[in-house]
Amino acid sequence: MGWILVFLAAISEFAGVIGLKKFSENKTWTNGLLYYGGFGIAFYFLYNSFKFLQVSTAYAVWIGVGTAGAVLINMLFFGESKSTGRVVSLILIVIGVVGLKALS
Amino acid sequence: MSKAWLYVALTSFFELVWIFGFNTATQWWHWIVIIGFIFVDFHFLTKACEGLPTGTVYAIFAGIGTVGTSLMDVMFFGEHISIGKIFFIFILVIGVAGLKVADGLDEKKALKGVEDDGVDSSIFGGNK
Numbered sequence: 001m002g003w004i005l006v007f008l009a010a011i012s013e014f015a016g017v018i019g020l021k022k023f024s025e026n027k028t029w030t031n032g033l034l035y036y037g038g039f040g041i042a043f044y045f046l047y048n049s050f051k052f053l054q055v056s057t058a059y060a061v062w063i064g065v066g067t068a069g070a071v072l073i074n075m076l077f078f079g080e081s082k083s084t085g086r087v088v089s090l091i092l093i094v095i096g097v098v099g100l101k102a103l104s
Numbered sequence: 105m106s107k108a109w110l111y112v113a114l115t116s117f118f119e120l121v122w123i124f125g126f127n128t129a130t131q132w133w134h135w136i137v138i139i140g141f142i143f144v145d146f147h148f149l150t151k152a153c154e155g156l157p158t159g160t161v162y163a164i165f166a167g168i169g170t171v172g173t174s175l176m177d178v179m180f181f182g183e184h185i186s187i188g189k190i191f192f193i194f195i196l197v198i199g200v201a202g203l204k205v206a207d208g209l210d211e212k213k214a215l216k217g218v219e220d221d222g223v224d225s226s227i228f229g230g231n232k
Binding site for chain 1: 136146149150151153154157158159160162163164167168170171173174177183186188189191192194195196197198199200201202203204205207209210
């Protein structure tokens with residue numbers, strides 16, 4: 001159950017990131033709702049997963065999947081640069097975030 | 105360009121403010137202040153994405169939030185810092201710096217592409 005909630009939290013975070021992208025380009029109510037709603041629901045699911053999982057583990061997985069997903073979505077669907085420097089840096093950030101969260 | 109990085113700094117700072125609030129809130133009205141800070145934070149997050157790639161901004165936002173929280177735990181809430189944590193903080197900082205450099209290079213390349221483009225010169229230099 002805990003992992004299903006983390007999974008749902010990550011999916012909602014993707015929606016939030018797409019909302020963030022669209023809202024920063026175009027300030028409409030729909031985009032704003034996707035942005036704030038996506039992140040709001042993501043935190044709701046994540047918070048509930050803490051009842052079943054260790055907080056640091058659940059958080060580490062959620063933020064790792066979320067950050068990697070956010071970057072990939074923007075590269076694949078919104079045409080952001082896929083240069084080597086960018087990809088390597090982003091991988092380092094994901095490793096750092098997950099490692100640090102897993103240890104705390 | 106540099107203004108967008110200022111927004112990245114502001115959104116990361118306000119993120120740490122509300123995370124600190126989460127750790128210390130005791131009264132009901134504290135939560136109202138915290139929610140206020142979350143909205144300020146998300147406002148600057150949007151502003152940052154207007155000038156930089158969303159992937160970059162979000163990765164840095166998540167990275168600084170994570171480093172900040174673990175440093176906060178050490179400084180204010182008596183957690184101990186381990187070699188492992190220092191190692192991952194180091195990796196993260198390299199990643200953030202690398203991303204800033206890579207985006208700078210991409211931008212330079214994009215600008216050069218516009219200058220080299222023949223279409224532009226035919227529009228602006230069409231004095232035949």
